[in-house]
Structure formats: C-alpha cells, structure tokens
Amino acid sequence: MAEQLRAPAFIRQIEPYRAGKPITELAREKGFDPKRILKLASNENPLGVPESARKAAAAAISGANIYPDGNAYALKSEISKRFGVPMDWIVIGNGSDELMGLTCQALLEPGMKTVFSQYYFSVYEIDTHACGSTPVIVPAKGFEIDLDAIVRAIDEKTRIVFLTTPNNPTGLTLSEKDVVSFLERVPPSVTVVLDEAYCDFVPKEERLDSIGLLERYPNLMVARTFSKAYGLAGFRCGFGICAGELPELINRIRPPFNCNTVAQAAAAGCVSDDAFLERVYEMNLKGVAQLEEAFSSLGLRFIPTKSNFILVEIGKGAAALNEALLSRGIIIRPCASFGLPEWIRVSVGTGEQNERFIEALREELPAVRAGN
C-alpha cells in the first residue's frame, strides 16, 4: 500500500463542509433543465443580484486584468460611511466564512480552544481543527444558545467564542441585553465573533445594535456578509468590524488579494442600497408567514424563524423526503450534518417558489409519514 502523505492528524479528522447541493449537480444527476430546479437549500436571495451591484460589477470587469486593491479602499470607505465606523476597524473576506478561518489562524495554535453552541455553522468547527485547536460545543437549551453555559465553558485555553444571531440552522436570535451581559462576563483576552450573516432579516423592532457595542468591547468582532440579504453569494464578499487588534492581526495573514475586483465593486455598489434591502425584507416576512402557515396546516413542528430559512421536523422520513423532493427538482437542506437527522431546513423563496415547495411537500408527506 502506498504510504500516506505526512499530514497532521488534526487535519485528517476534519469532516469536510457539506454545502447545499448545487443546481448544476442535480441537473447532471437527473438530466433536469437547470432552469426548472428550485434551490431552497443555502439561504440565498431569491430576488437575485441588485441592480446597484450589477452596474458596479459590470463597470469593474474591464479592470480585472489588474490585481484588486488588496486594501479594498473603495469598499471599506462605503462600509465605513454606511455603519459609521473608522476604516481601520474593517477587514474584508472572501465571504464571511473566510474571515472565520482567518480569525482562527490569527488567534489559535495547537492545544487552544474555541467555544460555540450546539446547532452551529460547521465552518467554526473546521476552522478550529485546521489550527490544531479543540472546538468546545456547548449543549443548547432546547434550541436556544445557552449563554451562561458558554461563559462556564470558557477557560484559560479559550481564544475565540462564536455566537450566531440569527443562528443557522435554528433561525433564533439573541437579544441585545443578553449579548451585553455575555460580553461583560467574557475575559477581554478572548475574542467574541458575533456572526450576523442573517441580521437584515430580523424584524426591525428586534434588531441588535452590534455596531454600537464595538467601542465598548474591543474583543468583539461583528461578522457580516454580502451573500444573503444583499444577494451576492456567488461573488464572495464578507466583512468583519472590530475596534480592537484583530483586523490588524488578520491583515498580517490575509491573502493579499482575497476579495476580487468585481466582488469589491459589486459590494461597494450595493452596501447602502436600502430600497433593495427593504424589498428583500418585506418579501422574506411574507414568505416566512406563508411557509409557517403551511407547516402548521400540515401538522409539522417548526422553529419560528427570525431569518430567511426555517427548521422543520419531518421525522424518520426526513432523508426520504429529501430524495423525493430532489426527484421533483427541489433542493432543500437535510439537517443530519447539524445533528438533526429528522429535520430539514428550507430557505424562504419568492411567493411562487414557496408555493411550489409547499405543493410538493403536501404531496410527498403521506408516503413519508407512512414510512416514519
């Protein structure tokens, strides 16, 4: 047998990230027309790329023979205006998931720990292992993040805590009061990454002013993305904001051209596009109501969401339902990889897309229940 490559055991133990199934993959497997496939698996924006971003991206393409501005000056300056923070608090990532990885690289080393709640975005675990550190996964309270238990799990080896609000896959939020009381109890030498990938979907009256907390807590990094409400998932652009040392530390190891020219332009073009964000928000609220009503009428338990996806309990037949939906050209997210094998996660689409999914679910459920 050929000798194995020399590689760290901590890399070999990593379970690769399982993304939502790509449309093109299902089209190849089933011989479907990709245009007929409905993907409600990765919490993407069904309204598409905003016009403001399209125009800016199109104008930037002809400059793509030149390396990007590695300091992303124009984008940072738009983000700085939008959120009222100094430019040197901002760090740009190739998607916010790259920022999670860079934060781990900047702060971890073998033997150290990260802490986060059960029901988490698996990138936190992968990035922790990739640095030879140990993820400490704190049991949730029901489906809620147990902040008190997270505080108790922090020890002298803890370097990073990941908090996600709204959380993926539950769709549940943390209140500002609870986040502040948590930050008060975390040692200032431990970084708290507040992952707010879905913050623009939270009902306006319930939103947390995370940016307003940054000055008081230099160990807090707020992570945001252009992939969800802004509709730029395929461009790959996210950003972190932190008043402390972290942006400077990350910039030491960040690949110099990690965010490409066209993505930077698209993101700068739409970061203050309130009209688009408002349409997205309104459409999502309606879609949430439409889907939650359908789940209730079908007698399915779900977690009331504050985001653009919903976690629904199907039972033992969840995997069979997933297969049946795939055969109808509908991709949702099975949740076994979140430790919830009897649940599925469905992204909120347009009214028409939600209806197509609900129809298919209604037709497939009797067979799935019979097999439960």
Ligand SMILES: Cc1ncc(COP(=O)(O)O)c(C=O)c1O
């Ligand atoms: C909780 C959470 N954080 C971060 C991300 C990463 O988004 P991106 O890398 O596209 O910015 C996702 C993507 O699904 C997510 O669910």
